[in-house]
Amino acid sequence: MMRRTAPDPSPAPSGARSDDWATLRRLMPYLWHYRWRMAVALTFLIAAKVANVGVPLLLKEMVDSLSIPVGDPRALLVVPIGLLLGYAGLRFSTTLFTELRELVFAKATHGAARQIALEAFRHLHALSLRFHLERQTGGMTRDIERGTRALQSLVSYSLYTIVPTLVELTLVLVLLGTRFDMGFVWITLGALLAYGLFTITVTEWRTQYRREMNELDSKAHSRAVDALLNYETVKYFNNEEFEARRYDDGLDAYRRAQIKSQGTLSLLNSGQQFIIAGSLVAMLWRATEGVVAQRMTLGDLVMVNALLIQLYIPLNFLGVLYREIKQSLTDLDRMFTLLEREREIADAPGARPLAIEHATVRFEHVDFGYHPERQILHDVSFEIPGGKTVAVVGPSGSGKSTLARLLYRFYDVDGGRITVDRQDVRQVTQDSLRRAIGIVPQDTVLFNDSVRYNIAYGRTSATQAEIEAAARAAHIHAFIAAQPRGYDTMVGERGLKVSGGEKQRIAIARTLLKNPPMLIFDEATSALDSASERAIQGELASAARGKTALVIAHRLSTIVDAHQIIVLESGRVTERGTHAELLASGGTYARMWKLQQSGSGERSMPEQTVPAT
Incomplete structure (x- = not known):
């Protein structure tokens, strides 16, 4: 007699999925349906980044134009009006293109989230009774809820932030290398390399704490849902305090995991800011030397400073972006594990509808x-x-x-x-x-x-x-x-x-x-x-x-x-x-x-x- 081995109902731990690219590849079919919207939204966002980088160039021209002699009527006409109009125009273009991107991209983001949530819902109904009897519904629904939110974050951050940010960084590096000297480029590239290595290393290390936090959150939520679903049984045996203690134990374990995760996050943020501050000092020192040696104008100094600010924002956001992507991949992992769970009871290949004659x-x-x-x-x-x-x-x-x-x-x-x-x-x-x-x-x-x-x-x-x-x-x-x-x-x-x-x-x-x-x-x-x-x-x-x-x-x-x-x-x-x-x-x-x-x-x-x- 053949005996079936009961499958393990719990999904593989998130750490078992070592290749994050596999998760991204799993996500792409949901986005491919909206590929034309994605292309248009990407165009708008790149245009916004180009307008954003144009602000320092405008500031340089305006500052250098201050060399007009005192009392010259062109000063009143050129400097204040040109600066205000040019600055306002570029800033407005940045906001306009960004909002257009949000408008065009909204349907793709929410549509993909809806599609994958519906697929998860249908797949769970298709799984066997054994799976549902051995799973805790509260934790499973929490995994799907977190996974759906993570999907929206991951799509938004990875697809429409990474590429435009790289475009902006490339423009900044080209400006620094062509208008000044390669020293500015090497300082910037060195800061980027150090920043990237530090961010990836520390984020990979602290992902384990995020995973532990998710597991404890699901466990506490499952206990709460289970107690509320069995409200009458809790009342029958006067176990309100017992259930409250069990829930509090889960919350306390979750709190400790949160504190540990926050501590590692603070370490990551501090290290990132130290690297950025060091690169800022090096760049401004080199620019100041150039002004003193008259190799650079005052407008060049202003432009370098403005470019550094422009560079600082995406650099800082890239750190946040990488953390969010890693956290989103961790959250998506459980939901994709559920979706990839094989159906224990499935229709045989070529199965036909039941033909009823006598119903024997x-x-x-x-x-x-x-x-x-x-x-x-x-x-x-x-x-x-x-x-x-x-x-x-x-x-x-x-x-x-x-x-x-x-x-x-x-x-x-x-x-x-x-x-x-x-x-x-x-x-x-x-x-x-x-x-x-x-x-x-x-x-x-x-x-x-x-x-x-x-x-x-x-x-x-x-x-x-x-x-x-x-x-x-x-x-x-x-x-x-x-x-x-x-x-x-x-x-x-x-x-x-x-x-x-x-x-x-x-x-x-x-x-x-x-x-x-x-x-x-x-x-x-x-x-x-x-x-x-x-x-x-x-x-x-x-x-x-x-x-x-x-x-x-x-x-x-x-x-x-x-x-x-x-x-x-x-x-x-x-x-x-x-x-x-x-x-x-x-x-x-x-x-x-x-x-x-x-x-x-x-x-x-x-x-x-x-x-x-």
């Missing part, structure tokens, strides 16, 4: 275990003839609900196969298989929306009349109509505003509305009182008439009319037959029936209903 379901020598070391089902074989009802009973943990999960193909069998009309469920598309099955689960979870929305979820195109018909069939229409907001009544987070019985009735109505050829009732009436159970049992029997139904039951009185009853113990089929045949055999089923009929397993008092608000 067969379990053929099925073996299965959620983990390799613990097998749940052992050589399980039985058939549900088309249009018939087969019930499965047995003690808790015997594998009854696992049968439903395998038929839905939330997991694949380890051995044997499951077929629908002789079609292996692994060889048909998951979408067509699940469209053909309706389920009323034992654990009903509702969306935090209206009763109408939750019932209509079975068939989103259903009309109000069809929704009400399904609610009547599930014996919940009267309850809904009695509420002040009727079908607009909100059920609360996971349906906590309604009782367990009402949640189960909504789940039944939802499945009845779907009206598929195959039905699964997994303890479908377990949360109902005996009176309601008897009323709904007739509706369920009517709904299952002519359909293939798998009924997983604890109360045997609900399945006495099943065409066949399977007794499952420790994952093995121990008995099978009709209700009368199993009673006559005097085995496990007969003992369970006798025990429940004596009153141990049946509830006789109606369940208290909590009104919805």
Whole structure:
């Protein structure tokens, strides 16, 4: 028998991705769709940088023009008006081109972010049930949130800041080398080299602290979300302070990581400013010497000073830019790891839609275990003839609900196969298989929306009349109509505003509305009182008439009319037959029936209903 090894549900640590270029290559297809906008935006930003570098040249000409003799009328005309108009024009051009770049580029940035966030959302829904059961939702959603923000930052910084900044630095170096001497160029290049090496080295070193900070943030957030989702359980056991302490422990660990990260950031900033200050002193000293030796004019000194300021801004920003890119790559790493996670349950190559003829379901020598070391089902074989009802009973943990999960193909069998009309469920598309099955689960979870929305979820195109018909069939229409907001009544987070019985009735109505050829009732009436159970049992029997139904039951009185009853113990089929045949055999089923009929397993008092608000 072949056994499947359960995959590790946690993504690889961020440090495992040593090549940041791989992340950038992974990002490029999302941006290529907006390539023309990217080109136009890049043109605008380069124009803004050219205008920005033109300011020092204008200042030099204006300062040198001050040599006009005192009292010359040209002084009033040329110097103040020319300086103001030229300066204002260049500054306005810088702002104008920058804003045009933002306007053109906005659609590309937000469009790519939307596309990748949607892809992540769809991919998470495509992953197996095993993955979601073993992941903490709070941490996973935080990873996606941070990754989406990082994507926008990374695209903006890397694509539309690096190239223009390099253009600006090139223009400055060309001006210094052609108008003066190569000494200015070598000082500038030396400062750039020292600045770049220091920034890259320290940033690479401190990335580990950023990664640790992210992990602790996700962990604290997961604890908070988990506690809030399980609000009632926390209250039941008076564990508010316990949960608060756990959350505070996570926040405290996050705070310590933040302080450590901030300390390394301060070291990085101080070192960068020291390198820049040293280069400024060297450049100004050389320019001052040139003025004293009359190799340079006063306007040249002003221009060098202005160019240094122009150079200082992008230099400083390049440091911030590199840090932001590294941090964004760290944040994107987790989201891309989720996107690259292989689907454990995927459609086979060439899978076709399920073709329903009789909807006959067969379990053929099925073996299965959620983990390799613990097998749940052992050589399980039985058939549900088309249009018939087969019930499965047995003690808790015997594998009854696992049968439903395998038929839905939330997991694949380890051995044997499951077929629908002789079609292996692994060889048909998951979408067509699940469209053909309706389920009323034992654990009903509702969306935090209206009763109408939750019932209509079975068939989103259903009309109000069809929704009400399904609610009547599930014996919940009267309850809904009695509420002040009727079908607009909100059920609360996971349906906590309604009782367990009402949640189960909504789940039944939802499945009845779907009206598929195959039905699964997994303890479908377990949360109902005996009176309601008897009323709904007739509706369920009517709904299952002519359909293939798998009924997983604890109360045997609900399945006495099943065409066949399977007794499952420790994952093995121990008995099978009709209700009368199993009673006559005097085995496990007969003992369970006798025990429940004596009153141990049946509830006789109606369940208290909590009104919805």
